[in-house]
Amino acid sequence: xxxxxxxxPGTWSDRDCAHAVELAGHEPVxxxxxxxxxRGVDCVILPGGFSYGDYLRCGAVARFAPLMESVSxxxxxxxxxxxxxxxxxxxxxxxxxxxxxxxxxSLQFRCEPSWLRVENTDSPFTSGCAPxxxxxxxxSHGEGRYVAGIxxxxxxxxxxxxxxxxxxxxxxxxxxxxxxxxxxxxAGILNKEGNVLGMMPHPExxxxxxxxxxxxxxxxQCVAALVGEHGVFSSAGIR
Amino acid sequence: xSGTVAGQHFSPSAAQLAIVALTPGEYADAVRLLGRPxxxxxxxxxxxxxxxxxxxxxxxxxxxxxPTESPRVLQGPGENAGAVDIGRGLACVFKIESHNHPSxxxxxxxxxxxxxxxxxxxxxxxxxxxxxxxxxxxxxxxSPRQRHLFDGVVAGIGGYGNCIGVPTVGGEVYFxxxxxxxxxxxxxxxxxxxxRNLTRARAAGAGNLVLLVGADTGRxxxxxxxxxxxxxxxxxxxxxxxxxVGNPFLEKCLLEACLELAGQAGVVAMQDLGAAGxxxxxxxxxxxxxxxxxxxxxxxxxxxxxxxxxxxxxxxSQERMLILVEPDRAAFVQEIFERWDLHSEVIGAVNDTxxxxxxxxxxxxxxxxxxxxxxxxxxxxLEGTRPRSVDRLLRAEPMSxxxxxxxxxxxxxxxxxxxxxxxxxxxxxxxxxVGDDTLIGPGGDAALVRLRGTNxxxxxxxxxxxxxxxxxxxxxxxxxxxxxxxxxxxxxxVPLAITDCLNFGNPDKPExxxxxxxxVAGIAEACGALEIPxxxxxxxxxxxxxxxxxxxxxxxxxxxxxxxxxxxCGAGFSTDNDxxxxxxxxxxxxxxxxxxxxAFGVNEGPRPSLDLVLEAGVQGFxxxxxxxxxxxxxxxxxxxxxxxxxxxxCLIGGRGARIGIDELAQSxxxxxxxxxxxxxxxxxxxxxxxxxxxxxxxxxxxxxxGVPFRGLGATGGSRILVTGAIDxxxxxxxxxxxxxxxxx
Numbered sequence: 001x002x003x004x005x006x007x008x009p010g011t012w013s014d015r016d017c018a019h020a021v022e023l024a025g026h027e028p029v030x031x032x033x034x035x036x037x038x039r040g041v042d043c044v045i046l047p048g049g050f051s052y053g054d055y056l057r058c059g060a061v062a063r064f065a066p067l068m069e070s071v072s073x074x075x076x077x078x079x080x081x082x083x084x085x086x087x088x089x090x091x092x093x094x095x096x097x098x099x100x101x102x103x104x105x106s107l108q109f110r111c112e113p114s115w116l117r118v119e120n121t122d123s124p125f126t127s128g129c130a131p132x133x134x135x136x137x138x139x140s141h142g143e144g145r146y147v148a149g150i151x152x153x154x155x156x157x158x159x160x161x162x163x164x165x166x167x168x169x170x171x172x173x174x175x176x177x178x179x180x181x182x183x184x185x186x187a188g189i190l191n192k193e194g195n196v197l198g199m200m201p202h203p204e205x206x207x208x209x210x211x212x213x214x215x216x217x218x219x220x221q222c223v224a225a226l227v228g229e230h231g232v233f234s235s236a237g238i239r
Numbered sequence: 240x241s242g243t244v245a246g247q248h249f250s251p252s253a254a255q256l257a258i259v260a261l262t263p264g265e266y267a268d269a270v271r272l273l274g275r276p277x278x279x280x281x282x283x284x285x286x287x288x289x290x291x292x293x294x295x296x297x298x299x300x301x302x303x304x305x306p307t308e309s310p311r312v313l314q315g316p317g318e319n320a321g322a323v324d325i326g327r328g329l330a331c332v333f334k335i336e337s338h339n340h341p342s343x344x345x346x347x348x349x350x351x352x353x354x355x356x357x358x359x360x361x362x363x364x365x366x367x368x369x370x371x372x373x374x375x376x377x378x379x380x381x382s383p384r385q386r387h388l389f390d391g392v393v394a395g396i397g398g399y400g401n402c403i404g405v406p407t408v409g410g411e412v413y414f415x416x417x418x419x420x421x422x423x424x425x426x427x428x429x430x431x432x433x434x435r436n437l438t439r440a441r442a443a444g445a446g447n448l449v450l451l452v453g454a455d456t457g458r459x460x461x462x463x464x465x466x467x468x469x470x471x472x473x474x475x476x477x478x479x480x481x482x483x484v485g486n487p488f489l490e491k492c493l494l495e496a497c498l499e500l501a502g503q504a505g506v507v508a509m510q511d512l513g514a515a516g517x518x519x520x521x522x523x524x525x526x527x528x529x530x531x532x533x534x535x536x537x538x539x540x541x542x543x544x545x546x547x548x549x550x551x552x553x554x555x556s557q558e559r560m561l562i563l564v565e566p567d568r569a570a571f572v573q574e575i576f577e578r579w580d581l582h583s584e585v586i587g588a589v590n591d592t593x594x595x596x597x598x599x600x601x602x603x604x605x606x607x608x609x610x611x612x613x614x615x616x617x618x619x620x621l622e623g624t625r626p627r628s629v630d631r632l633l634r635a636e637p638m639s640x641x642x643x644x645x646x647x648x649x650x651x652x653x654x655x656x657x658x659x660x661x662x663x664x665x666x667x668x669x670x671x672x673v674g675d676d677t678l679i680g681p682g683g684d685a686a687l688v689r690l691r692g693t694n695x696x697x698x699x700x701x702x703x704x705x706x707x708x709x710x711x712x713x714x715x716x717x718x719x720x721x722x723x724x725x726x727x728x729x730x731x732x733v734p735l736a737i738t739d740c741l742n743f744g745n746p747d748k749p750e751x752x753x754x755x756x757x758x759v760a761g762i763a764e765a766c767g768a769l770e771i772p773x774x775x776x777x778x779x780x781x782x783x784x785x786x787x788x789x790x791x792x793x794x795x796x797x798x799x800x801x802x803x804x805x806x807x808c809g810a811g812f813s814t815d816n817d818x819x820x821x822x823x824x825x826x827x828x829x830x831x832x833x834x835x836x837x838a839f840g841v842n843e844g845p846r847p848s849l850d851l852v853l854e855a856g857v858q859g860f861x862x863x864x865x866x867x868x869x870x871x872x873x874x875x876x877x878x879x880x881x882x883x884x885x886x887x888x889c890l891i892g893g894r895g896a897r898i899g900i901d902e903l904a905q906s907x908x909x910x911x912x913x914x915x916x917x918x919x920x921x922x923x924x925x926x927x928x929x930x931x932x933x934x935x936x937x938x939x940x941x942x943x944x945g946v947p948f949r950g951l952g953a954t955g956g957s958r959i960l961v962t963g964a965i966d967x968x969x970x971x972x973x974x975x976x977x978x979x980x981x982x983x
Binding site for chain 1: 394397401402403404486487488489491492579580666667668669670671672673674675677678689691804
């Protein structure tokens with residue numbers, strides 16, 4: 001299948017995402033921020049980086065890129081959109097996902113391993129995982145603290161839209177002590193239809209045992225398997 | 240000869256000469272070489288290019304002694320960075336550079352722009368940066384000012400490197416009173432390029448166009464090069480305008496655009512704008528190629544109005560490049576920059592006059608001979624004097640003092656020392672993974688970065704213990720080279736080449752010049768013995784405040800190559816019931832040790848002895864043992880000595896060890912002897928672990944090579960146990976180690 005990888009000026013996980021897609025045996029298609037054409041890809045990855053420098057607010061400028069108009073329309077048609085790190089920030093700024101990502105509670109950048117508990121196994125990204133599987137996937141960000149109103153948080157939980165939660169290596173709850181201090185330890189969320197995923201950790205950095213973990217590869221393979229089975233994914237909502 | 244140049248009847252006052260940091264003698268030289276007095280702009284340009292920072296006028300006579308050649312060397316000193324052949328048609332391009340003076344004034348931006356500058360040096364040569372390392376020195380962290388500098392510098396390095404997307408994979412930091420007034424911030428960048436795309440900064444072809452690309456030019460950083468070549472004083476903070484501000488986003492775009500250019504037809508040369516801004520870069524670009532150059536400052540895009548030609552020529556605004564392009568390819572090149580939303584402008588052309596002509600909207604404002612401007616500064620032949628204070632230090636007998644702690648407590652104190660303890664609180668603030676090639680990140684002996692698309696990896700390390708150098712700069716420098724090599728070897732790689740950063744005090748003091756002289760001799764000697772060339776480097780002098788100089792600080796950045804990543808080796812004990820052994824000698828030496836510093840608050844006595852024949856033998860032994868797959872771990876024995884090396888291998892591997900050291904059992908030895916055996920920093924040693932099945936072959940290797948090798952014990956359990964001396968729970972050791980850099 002064809003994974004589109006968005007390239008904004010300041011994006012730096014584009015090459016890593018393309019590498020992961022190739023490792024998974026699929027074709028990466030680089031999508032330039034100034035263009036509208038999604039070139040027939042089956043899934044769009046919005047990778048990590050500092051799009052347009054992120055000097056204003058992370059993702060705040062990128063949401064206005066020509067490419068994002070097409071990505072929003074693609075998502076509305078049920079196309080798979082996967083925001084990683086800066087991509088998650090962009091999706092929140094673009095209102096494709098609720099909430100916001102603010103400065104880490106430590107006020108410092110954090111690059112380290114993190115452990116994620118899979119909270120939803122119905123999504124096209126996570127259906128290859130078993131409920132409560134633990135994935136080791138590193139984080140690398142300065143502004144990854146997920147915040148939202150209590151009503152939004154409750155709604156996300158009630159509708160199964162929390163995709164991943166930070167946990168300790170042994171699977172126990174971190175109780176707020178995640179790498180960024182996210183509310184309810186949220187590491188990744190889905191949109192209502194389940195075709196848009198935003199996550200702060202970097203699965204593309206966890207696709208080879210040589211690099212410490214291959215757990216991220218499970219997500220890439222899951223997407224690919226689903227698309228391979230059904231053609232372009234068309235969602236009918238999760239649950 | 241230059242009748243078109245305005246304002247040439249200009250006679251500078253002593254104060255004006257001081258601003259551009261030229262001595263009256265140098266000014267007289269300039270007048271003589273030019274055949275006339277320079278005008279104000281020309282004087283500023285001469286001051287910048289004749290500064291120590293640009294001209295190396297003090298250190299050049301010494302630097303010629305360094306070995307710079309090997310069959311691997313593709314580019315030695317003299318370009319933006321050095322380059323070595325790493326096989327597979329690839330070149331590794333790397334350099335280290337200091338940003339000490341700016342960081343002392345404005346730590347965040349000083350460090351950030353240091354990173355930005357060294358990145359440009361590497362991608363200017365067409366290479367994609369794949370790794371950053373840094374080497375830092377501060378005073379004691381208990382001082383709020385030092386904490387401020389430390390936090391600012393770490394944040395600045397992270398701020399730039401994280402944003403631009405190049406992993407910071409390693410580095411080192413030491414805290415010592417010698418740096419209380421002058422912190423040291425050295426940054427190293429390593430890049431990879433296909434050899435056929437290696438781009439030089441050498442002008443050629445009269446009529447080719449000079450393109451200025453990237454950021455607009457502002458008033459920041461004017462006189463930065465001269466600022467870096469004078470001592471700091473109480474009023475130095477007033478020089479904050481001499482510190483530049485970085486924009487890593489802009490540099491990321493510049494990087495990608497320049498890499499698209501590398502290897503394209505019609506792109507003749509690339510040169511970044513660093514020290515002395517447009518003046519320095521244009522002059523060096525033209526002079527390296529034996530050309531002349533003419534530029535018009537009116538065509539330089541500016542950030543603010545009313546800038547004079549002087550300000551435009553000497554501004555050190557960051558994130559700018561010069562591209563030399565054939566006229567019919569200029570449109571193609573400008574299109575690439577346009578795609579990245581980068582401004583580019585043709586500001587001039589090269590010619591064959593050997594002169595640097597600057598115009599302001601057509602009017603001549605400068606006309607200088609390039610050989611005078613770039614090479615005219617008289618080399619300074621200084622005389623060094625061995626400082627007498629060293630004799631007093633060397634006469635001290637380290638083992639005559641009574642240790643304040645037993646061995647167990649001493650181990651915990653050492654693990655908790657800011658000079659030894661875990662650096663995790665620093666490197667977790669740096670993205671050390673982006674690129675998906677970091678096989679061994681910060682916290683090991685050397686970082687290991689895979690060469691994408693191959694089965695090989697680069698091993699990278701920065702090293703330099705200035706306490707040894709304070710006692711003996713020559714051997715201290717030799718040890719820095721050896722330790723960097725050991726670190727690279729510990730991960731399984733073969734050392735290829737080094738880049739060096741020489742940070743010293745005011746060389747006008749004979750004692751400091753002597754240190755510099757000795758240190759360069761030491762690097763040359765060690766590099767000669769280990770057959771490792773120096774391919775690039777940087778000298779930072781005048782790290783001196785109100786008469787106090789830093790300890791001589793030689794930082795070595797080493798690059799090694801590991802051909803098969805399956806053969807890589809870690810530092811930690813990875814398996815229970817492996818044999819623990821030492822390669823090298825166990826001798827009681829306390830001089831220059833971290834133990835001595837924390838136990839007695841002194842740095843004195845003979846520094847550790849170094850025998851380059853033994854060193855080469857030990858390195859060869861470990862290299863061969865790893866290559867043959869005999870070892871499961873290898874760790875260089877450095878600060879804190881044998882006991883700390885063993886404890887670190889336990890902490891990294893997450894398991895204990897049971898160790899016996901015969902020397903400790905010798906009767907009639909006192910507590911100081913015990914400390915010297917356990918914590919002395921005897922050189923040329925590795926702590927290794929391996930399965931029993933390797934034992935016979937390792938003994939054979941030892942007897943064949945004559946390299947001392949002996950078993951000390953076994954891995955396993957949850958305690959660090961040294962018979963008769965130490966019994967510490969691993970968790971307790973970890974608490975000490977992890978808390979070393981915590982806020983006091």
